[in-house]
Amino acid sequence: MKRSKKIMFCSAGSVLLLVLVLFAAIYWSMRPTTGTPINKYATPRAALLIVDIQEDYTGPQAKKRYRDGDRIVTVSNALLAQAQANGAVVVFVKNVIDNPIMSALMGGINAPDSPGAEMDRRLIEIPAAVTFQKSRPDAFSTPELDAYLREKQVDQIFITGLDGAYCVSATARGALNRGYKVTLFQDGVATESSKNIEELAKSWRQAGAQVKTGSEI
Template sequence: MTQHAQPVDALIVVDVQSAFVTGEGAVPAAARLVDRTTDLIARARRDGALVVHLQNDGPPGAEDEPHTPGWELHHAVEPGPRELVIRKPRDDGFHATSLGEVLTGAGVRAVAVCGVMSEMCVQATARTALERGYRVVVPHDAHATQDCPAVPGVSEVVPAATVSRVAAYALGSDAEVTVPASAVTFAAPAPS
């Protein structure tokens, strides 16, 4: 397998929360997503990259309402200077959070973005990272979403895999969206 030529120095794990990867509300590709994100996290830790877990704070009554079982992160976090959790109120992980300051403070120049939902929080976070000048990798097999429901007179159900692929490609040619998770390499951020 050919390794990705340029390592990334941060992994952003978007909303891999119990509500989205377990039980009846899980995305169709939950098992694959958990497998890929588990591997990415382990390799990022091993190679000294920054690991940021984004955790969505859903509204009251939502499956990801704070402090409910569905809100809990699926992956165990190893808190420390190279791994942290940032709670977010909106799709974009940069909006009203410390993510931008954390990445800048750590000297990050390139990020890999994975998680759920492809067309919402993953895409919004990746798009802002691009706008802020980061090199952005969105491994094609490490983000997922739900099927897009049918709309009479408009379209049949759009399968989740198609929604995910279109969401990534909508980021444009500046994002790297065809690399598999297994080809993403990591390195520690270089001090500024």
């Protein structure tokens, strides 16, 4: 009997430790990254970042459908057309959950090489656009993104996508931490969090970003 209790106690302790480690990993991954401040360019450029507008979130077979998915696709397409006309840099960012434990907890959303991890097929195709993959909320956790933007001499970033409380917010703060000027399009951002877009927009402004609507392009 004593041996059984000891085994149960050890098992419970192991589960608790695993949960604590998992929550610590999630907390760490949510933090925006920091980096070297960008240079001042003689002829700076602007970039449009489309964050996580993927089939698993906004597509017809979405595993986790966002209620405002259609709206942000429409707004993003208007911004993509404007960016293409103005010669702005266009970057698509997609979230890929490659951690098997997290993937299981998320129901297989954004699994590596899955159709659901691809950008929403309704988004306008921009021939010169590039796509970067991330596994943390802040897109700048992928060093290649920052390197690409510096190579293109970008100093201003416009952002649409989801989720406004997580990946969009973390990416905006990661950009601000490096000295980029950041503008978020409020009607081009969706959230399923407990906060509404107006509350989130207030927090973006407090962090140093500008907030506009798609009609202001």
